[in-house]
Amino acid sequence: MTAVRGSTRLANEAWEAMFRAQATLVREFEFDGDWGDVAPREYGVLYALADAEDGLRITDLIDDVLLTQAGVSRLVARLEKRGLVERLADPDDGRACRIVLTSEGRDVQRRVGRAHARHVARAMTRALTAAELETLRDFGKALVAAAPSATSQHSASDSRNTA
Amino acid sequence: MTAVRGSTRLANEAWEAMFRAQATLVREFEFDGDWGDVAPREYGVLYALADAEDGLRITDLIDDVLLTQAGVSRLVARLEKRGLVERLADPDDGRACRIVLTSEGRDVQRRVGRAHARHVARAMTRALTAAELETLRDFGKALVAAAPSATSQHSASDSRNTA
DNA sequence: TTGGAGTACATGCGAAGTCATGTATCAGCA
DNA sequence: TGCTGATACATGACTTCGCATGTACTCCAA
Numbered sequence: 001m002t003a004v005r006g007s008t009r010l011a012n013e014a015w016e017a018m019f020r021a022q023a024t025l026v027r028e029f030e031f032d033g034d035w036g037d038v039a040p041r042e043y044g045v046l047y048a049l050a051d052a053e054d055g056l057r058i059t060d061l062i063d064d065v066l067l068t069q070a071g072v073s074r075l076v077a078r079l080e081k082r083g084l085v086e087r088l089a090d091p092d093d094g095r096a097c098r099i100v101l102t103s104e105g106r107d108v109q110r111r112v113g114r115a116h117a118r119h120v121a122r123a124m125t126r127a128l129t130a131a132e133l134e135t136l137r138d139f140g141k142a143l144v145a146a147a148p149s150a151t152s153q154h155s156a157s158d159s160r161n162t163a
Numbered sequence: 164m165t166a167v168r169g170s171t172r173l174a175n176e177a178w179e180a181m182f183r184a185q186a187t188l189v190r191e192f193e194f195d196g197d198w199g200d201v202a203p204r205e206y207g208v209l210y211a212l213a214d215a216e217d218g219l220r221i222t223d224l225i226d227d228v229l230l231t232q233a234g235v236s237r238l239v240a241r242l243e244k245r246g247l248v249e250r251l252a253d254p255d256d257g258r259a260c261r262i263v264l265t266s267e268g269r270d271v272q273r274r275v276g277r278a279h280a281r282h283v284a285r286a287m288t289r290a291l292t293a294a295e296l297e298t299l300r301d302f303g304k305a306l307v308a309a310a311p312s313a314t315s316q317h318s319a320s321d322s323r324n325t326a
Numbered sequence: 327t328t329g330g331a332g333t334a335c336a337t338g339c340g341a342a343g344t345c346a347t348g349t350a351t352c353a354g355c356a
Numbered sequence: 357t358g359c360t361g362a363t364a365c366a367t368g369a370c371t372t373c374g375c376a377t378g379t380a381c382t383c384c385a386a
Contacts, residue, residue: 010296010297010300011283011287012287013296014297017299017307018302020303028310041342057365058365059364070365071343072365073364074366094351094352095351095365096363118171124175127310128306136302137177139180139184139290139291139298140180141180141184143188143286143287143290144183145290147187147290220334231375232335233336233374233376234372237336241372256381257380257382260335
């Protein structure tokens with residue numbers, strides 16, 4: 001009803017601002033964060049696994065670390081070689097494997113996670129108030145909720161929901 | 164100000180929501196966008212160059228495409244080989260080069276840019292109102308403004324402590 | 327003017343990612 | 357049961373990126 005034309009410009013400004021903010025902060029976190037010897041993407045896997053009681057499958061991790069299936073497979077292989085995760089056979093599906101944290105992997109996740117959370121909190125609160133953070137969180141959730149759920153780039157028409 | 168403890172959780176929720184939203188949309192744009200034969204990162208270079216009358220230097224592009232100096236150098240070399248950009252000698256600095264769009268590069272940028280802008284607008288407006296987009300844009304700018312400005316990691320022996 | 331430190335860019339090399347494809351398993355149907 | 361297509365994962369070939377380093381140029385101070 002209102003001017004659709006003008007909102008295109010506004011929408012792109014908002015996207016670009018969000019994009020740059022994200023990029024800027026990711027850089028800051030990568031650069032002077034306490035990552036120890038785990039790369040940010042590796043930490044992403046450990047973080048995702050930390051909340052999964054029965055482990056996760058390779059395909060589940062794809063959405064968490066923004067990588068292709070092949071990339072996740074190799075990343076998990078590296079983490080396994082370093083003793084941070086373990087590959088177990090999936091009891092329900094002979095093709096799949098369940099990735100779980102080893103106790104060392106859990107230690108690393110907790111240690112890095114705490115430092116990272118502090119860093120994130122510092123970066124966010126130095127710019128936004130609590131009320132604004134709440135609003136930003138809601139915006140983020142709304143954007144994800146409004147997105148078409150199929151994210152896989154191999155099976156193009158996978159319409160399953162995030163568990 | 165308010166309880167720092169509780170706001171740590173909120174700040175991390177906001178960060179994660181923003182992170183996921185960005186990742187989700189980037190995926191969507193990459194997957195079913197009209198990129199033609201230019202990768203998203205390559206488009207980032209063309210986009211940055213589109214607004215620069217006198218071209219940009221390699222070091223200017225670093226912040227735009229989120230790559231190291233070496234990465235930008237190679238990326239520009241590829242684009243040059245494909246005839247989309249051109250390297251000119253910088254009249255003011257013999258070490259530097261000014262990257263400018265060729266006419267073909269400008270065409271590609273415009274075509275891809277229009278389609279991309281429409282896609283971005285669609286994704287943003289389907290979740291947020293105009294007022295919310297404005298707020299989100301302001302949040303993004305605030306986050307960038309509050310960040311420690313120079314995060315250049317391209318100078319090899321920069322003053323950083325490897326933990 | 328000149329020597330040394332700093333900056334802009336390029337490049338060798340290894341790490342890490344994607345694409346295409348292969349193997350094993352699952353699911354549905356005759 | 358046997359056949360067909362889809363799914364989960366691994367892997368070879370290739371591309372791309374970062375780190376370390378090299379080269380050429382600029383700037384400044386003595």
